[in-house]
Amino acid sequence: MSRRRILLTSVFKPFAVDDAFGSRAINPVELYQNQVTREQGPFSLRMFHRTWSLMFLRENISAPCTVLDFPTRERFIHELRTHDYDIVGISSIVVNVGKVREMCRLVRLHSPWATIVVGGHVTAIPGIERQIDADHIVRGEGVRWLRAFLGEDPEAPIRHPVIPSSFGFRVMGMPVTENRRSRSATIIPSVGCPMGCNFCTTSAFFGGKGRFINFFDRGEELFRVMCDAERRLGTRSFFMMDENFLLHKRRALELLALMRAHGKPWSMYVFSSANAVRQYDVRQLVELGVEWVWLGLESPQSGYVKLKGADTLALTRELQANGICVLGSTIVGMEHHTPENIWRDLDYAIAHDAVFHQFMLYTPMPGTPLHRQVAEEGRLIEGIDPADIHGQYQFNFRHPAISCEESKALLDAAFRADYERNGPSLYRLMRTMFDRYRRYGADADLRVRARVERAAQQLSGPYAAALWAMERCLRSTNRAVSDRIHELRQEMGREFGAWSRTSGAAVGRLLAWAARREAARFPTGRPLEPRTFLERTNWA
Secondary structure (H helix, E strand, C coil): CCCCCEEEEECCECCCCCCCCCCCCCCCCCHHHHHCCCCCHHHCCEEECCCHHHHHHHHCCCCCEEEEECCEHHHHHHHHHHCCCCEEEEECCHHHHHHHHHHHHHHHHHCCCCEEEEECHHHHCCCHHHHCCCCEEECCCCHHHHHHHCCCCCCCCCCCCCCECCEEEEECCEECCCCCCCCCEEECCEECCCCCCCCCHHHHHCCCCCCCEECCCCHHHHHHHHHHHHHHHCCCEEEECCCCHHHCHHHHHHHHHHHHHCCCCCEEEEEECHHHHCCCCHHHHHHHCEEEEEEEEECCCCCCHHHCCCCHHHHHHHHHHCCCEEEEEEEECCCCCCCCCHHHHHHHHHHCCCCEEEEEECCCCCCCHHHHHHHHCCCECCCCCHHHCCCCCCCCECCCCCCHHHHHHHHHHHHHHHHHHHCCHHHHHHHHHHHHHHHHCCCCCHHHHHHHHHHHHHHHCHHHHHHHHHHHHHCCCCHHHHHHHHHHHHHHHHHHCHHHHHHHHHHHHHHHHHHHHHHHHCCCCCCCCCCCEEEEECCC
């Protein structure tokens, strides 16, 4: 057992500001506010997620280890000054390379004897070794590398940490308190995606097309991990952080068999490609507990293998009619797009009426096949700060027909059009949950009924109030959507009774006031920062 002390850290905050280290106000460290619901005003979902890679590394070594997640720069310096660390590991994505550079400098200043190890997507930057003062650059999956570096067995079985899925949840100007019944756990069955889309950073980082790294190959292994999270967190819902979870059908069906045998009424939120979803009938997905699917729509003209022969419009409607929420993902500014034809694709994407919709610019990120291709063609734009290369700002390459300025305008317009036509994602979520309740509320499978009953408790309580508030807030600005929300609220009121209607209106008035206040004070969204986490293991 190694006794070398290890500090594993994410880069320092703040994030949602413009600063000298690469933070950008336009790029907060929030998945939904940044990439999905950012144009939905006070109805945007606000939450943070831990740096899961650090938790995985900590769980799989025996050396004394500190995890410092989302520190301030000052807190990072304090940790270096007050403890003698032999190894400092820093994990980062590309946009935060400036912060990695500064943290390496701080380690050399305050802990000069420490070995600096840098991992994460930042390592895909060409020439990164010359840009930061690190001793080791680790690309790809890091558990085996760190174990070997410490003299431990790199091939020992992977131990999965217990990971609460999110924290700091806010919506409509109000903080939302999660409890053991409402929180989810994050499960990471594998990393990478064998589909290998040319723009995908995750696929490229873990080996590229045709490759992925399985931490848990069998459904039985996954079942044990989920049971542990259920026992320790009290959760019955799981965010399966796997780029294409349903692609591994054998593992999924083995897991389903065990869920049936043990009566587990679990809910799952998964990523999947259209061709993987089509391996299953809807009944299998319902019994597996799939309630949310992140589905790559890209563009009908894209030609990606994962979309071959797939009618994503019909698939989305079928899934949502069965109570399975779809988060559609559409790429803006692909090679065939022009200012004249792009809205044909965007209108088609918006017509899916997915519960959530992510729009991302076609972006050559370092390490991807697209980046290599565009660089070879001489179309990369030199001099762009890496902090501005993330798919939510503007192009970093010369597009055949769309300028950098036009790319941002088109991206923003896509988000706004989806919101204006389809309404808040929060409303769409409740509509799909209600469809799930009506279709499966009397299902013969006790597990399915138990899941639906959880949804019914939400719909008849806090969600009824949120509907009331959204209807009132949108009445003067988007009457068509307000009327659709009213219709759903009336249907739910008839189903759940007078108490639901009365309490919904009473609490709804408070939520409407809070939402209007939030919109007035923060028109582009309240700046939020994640809290700092400090965790020590194997520590004497």
